Amino acid sequence: MITYLPKQNEALRVLGNSHPARTVLFGGGAGPGKSFIGCAWQISRRFKYPGTRGLIGRSKLDTLKKTTLKTFFEVAHVLQLLPNEHYKINNQTHVITFANGSEIILKDLFAYPSDPEFHSLGGLELTDAYVDEAAQVSKRAIDILQSRIRYKLREYNLPPKMLLTCNPSKGWLYNDFYAPYKSESLPEHLAFIPSLATDNIHLPDSYLETLERLPEVDRRRLLYGDWEYDESIDNLYQYDDLVRCFRDEESKGDKYISADIARLGKDRTVICVWHGLHLIEIHELRKQPITTVVTNVRQICDKHGIKLSNVICDEDGVGGGVVDTLKCRGFLNGGRAKQPDRYVNQKAECYFKLAELIEQNKVVFKVDRFRDVIVQELDMIRRRTPEADGKLAVISKDEIARMHGKSPDYADAIMMRMYFELFPNYGSYSWA
Numbered sequence: 001m002i003t004y005l006p007k008q009n010e011a012l013r014v015l016g017n018s019h020p021a022r023t024v025l026f027g028g029g030a031g032p033g034k035s036f037i038g039c040a041w042q043i044s045r046r047f048k049y050p051g052t053r054g055l056i057g058r059s060k061l062d063t064l065k066k067t068t069l070k071t072f073f074e075v076a077h078v079l080q081l082l083p084n085e086h087y088k089i090n091n092q093t094h095v096i097t098f099a100n101g102s103e104i105i106l107k108d109l110f111a112y113p114s115d116p117e118f119h120s121l122g123g124l125e126l127t128d129a130y131v132d133e134a135a136q137v138s139k140r141a142i143d144i145l146q147s148r149i150r151y152k153l154r155e156y157n158l159p160p161k162m163l164l165t166c167n168p169s170k171g172w173l174y175n176d177f178y179a180p181y182k183s184e185s186l187p188e189h190l191a192f193i194p195s196l197a198t199d200n201i202h203l204p205d206s207y208l209e210t211l212e213r214l215p216e217v218d219r220r221r222l223l224y225g226d227w228e229y230d231e232s233i234d235n236l237y238q239y240d241d242l243v244r245c246f247r248d249e250e251s252k253g254d255k256y257i258s259a260d261i262a263r264l265g266k267d268r269t270v271i272c273v274w275h276g277l278h279l280i281e282i283h284e285l286r287k288q289p290i291t292t293v294v295t296n297v298r299q300i301c302d303k304h305g306i307k308l309s310n311v312i313c314d315e316d317g318v319g320g321g322v323v324d325t326l327k328c329r330g331f332l333n334g335g336r337a338k339q340p341d342r343y344v345n346q347k348a349e350c351y352f353k354l355a356e357l358i359e360q361n362k363v364v365f366k367v368d369r370f371r372d373v374i375v376q377e378l379d380m381i382r383r384r385t386p387e388a389d390g391k392l393a394v395i396s397k398d399e400i401a402r403m404h405g406k407s408p409d410y411a412d413a414i415m416m417r418m419y420f421e422l423f424p425n426y427g428s429y430s431w432a
Contacts, residue, residue, distance in 0.1 A: 002078055005202075007195040008037045014191045015041060015161055021191035023146065025134070025177045027165045028225030030390050031197035031207055034165035035071040038130040041163060043075060045128055046102035049156050052127035053103045057145070059136035061094065061108035068132045069106065072096075109137045109145070118144045125151040129162045135169035139176070168227040178227045196225045210341060211390055217383075222390050236355045236394065237378045245358060245365045251275035255304050257297060257311040258331075258416035260409045261319030262288070269293055270413040273300060277357065278364040279414065290321045297326060312416050331416045333397075338422045344393040350418035351381055351394050357421070370410065377411035 004012065011026045013019065027034045042054045056072070058064035081087060087098045094106040105124070109131065118141050126149045131137055142164070149160035166173055180186040197203055197211060211223040220226040253276030262269045262285070269288060273281035283300065285293060297311065308328045315323045315330030323330035335346035343349035357363050365374060380400050384393040401407045 002040060002075075004037070004040075005033055005200060007193060007199050008033055011037055011163070011193050012041065014193065015163060017157075017159055019191070020188045022160055022189045023142075023162045023164065024191045024193065025164045025166060025173060026193045026195060028168055028194040028227070029196035029198075030167060030211060030222040031203050032195035032199045033202075034195070035068050035132055036075060038132060038163055038165055039068070039072040039075045040079075042104055042128075042130050043072075043079065043081070046098050046104060047100065049127065049152070049158070050100035050102055051152065052156070053105065053125065053151050055105045055107050055124070055126050055129040055145070057107040057109045057129065057131045057137070058133055059108075059110050061106065064106055064108070064132065109141045111138045111141065116140075121145055121148055124148040127151045127153065127156075127158065128160070131162070131164050133166060134164035135166045135171055135173055139172040168221045168225060168229065170227075170229075174227055194225055197223060213342075214390060214392075218390065218392065235379070236351060236381050236383055237358060239375070239379065241358050242375045242378055243371075244361065245363050246368055246371050247364060248366065249278065249364050251278040251280060251364070251366070253277070254310060255306045256417060256420055257300060257306055257328075258413050258419070259293075259297065259311075259313045259319075259322075260413040260416070261290075261293060261314045261317070261322050268407075268409050270409045271297065271300065272413045272417065273304060273306075274417055277362050277417075278366055279417075280366050282367050282370050282410070282413075290318060290325065293322055294325045297322070297328075310420065312419050314412065314416065329419070331419055342392060344391045346419070347415070348384075348391075348393045349422060350415045352392060353418040353421055354415050357418075373410050374414070377406075377408040378414070380408055381411055 011024060014021050014024050026037065039056070042056055045054055046052060056064070056068060058068055076083075076087065083089070085099070087096055089096050096104040096106070121141070121144045128149060129145055131142065131145070134142065142162075146160070146162055149162065152158075153160060164173070168178075177186065177190060177192045180190075181192040186192060197208060208223070211219060214222060217229050220229050256274040257271060258274065259269065259271040267287045269285040271283040271285070272279055273283075283296060285296060297313075300306065301308070301311065308326060311326065311328035312331050313319050313322045313326070313328060315332050320330065331346070333345060333347040337343035337346050337349040339349065343352065354363070365371070367374070382395045384395050397407055397412070
């Protein structure tokens with residue numbers, strides 16, 4: 001038996017058959033039990049209406065499995081439902097089947113360039129649908145999904161219903177739901193139920209403290225559910241701060257190398273040489289094999305007297321071969337952050353650390369001829385809208401390449417220098 005929170009009860013009431021709303025948006029801040037109510041609603045519908053078919057969707061199926069599906073298991077446990085007795089999950093078809101013949105389809109809703117019209121949804125017939133973190137899903141996907149809700153509606157005399165959950169964003173959810181809700185002009189077929197972490201009495205105080213420590217824009221969005229946040233704050237780096245980095249100043253401290261290695265489909269390797277936090281040289285190699293990259297790094301080490309424990313190379317893809325050959329430090333973009341409760345991965349933590357040191361005027365770029373490319377690429381780095389757990393992230397390299405037509409190789413090579421600030425004593429290799 002589940003005792004729902006007041007806001008969750010309101011959502012269930014609006015999702016009921018007698019309410020005129022067909023699409024319901026629930027949420028705002030982080031932690032009000034959005035995924036919990038979505039999974040609970042789907043499970044209850046499957047048992048109440050045997051032989052029906054629901055959908056739980058998210059932008060990426062892998063993320064859905066790591067997040068929303070875990071909440072599904074939590075809800076099932078609370079309801080005393082046993083796997084392989086009350087329900088079964090097929091990991092090949094991504095379908096949850098219940099003992100009474102009902103199903104829940106787990107669906108990837110990402111806008112792939114190969115399927116801009118979401119033909120992959122065309123063959124679906126659904127009774128209802130729940131989309132988690134709907135801000136990460138395009139309006140086109142939601143519209144197509146809504147058109148597929150028709151399965152056994154007449155048999156059970158049901159209206160088509162869809163539940164969306166989200167954190168505040170400036171995309172189509174703002175335009176379609178929040179702005180009309182605020183002006184009291186929301187059409188009756190739509191409903192918006194705002195809810196915050198403070199509405200959830202089950203959250204530990206430590207979670208609220210974590211949200212309190214977030215940067216201003218994220219604190220406003222995730223703690224206070226503020227939809228009117230300044231979108232320009234999504235930039236990690238201010239133009240004036242970046243330009244100020246290009247100056248002549250005495251360098252001191254240890255020397256380092258940070259290198260972004262060319263991968264499959266990319267022809268540019270960028271090697272940065274540092275004296276303390278001062279970037280003193282950049283070497284760009286185009287369409288060169290790993291052996292050439294390794295030779296160049298060794299030559300730079302010899303020239304500047306840099307020990308291998310102060311060399312870091314991108315280890316994803318073929319960069320792993322450079323790391324193995326040199327026996328230097330390897331950088332994994334998706335690696336565990338030093339503060340895993342605040343950052344989704346190592347890459348995000350390093351980009352935020354770089355922003356912090358640039359703002360503090362501690363980073364110097366003594367490579368004036370690379371000014372334009374460095375400023376341009378660091379300006380392309382954007383904060384990603386945090387997940388419900390409030391962890392900070394940046395948009396991916398592939399997303400940047402799609403938006404700008406180029407990969408931020410210089411920015412990534414510079415960002416990796418922050419690894420030594422975060423993990424100064426991790427591992428040690430001697431020059432052999």
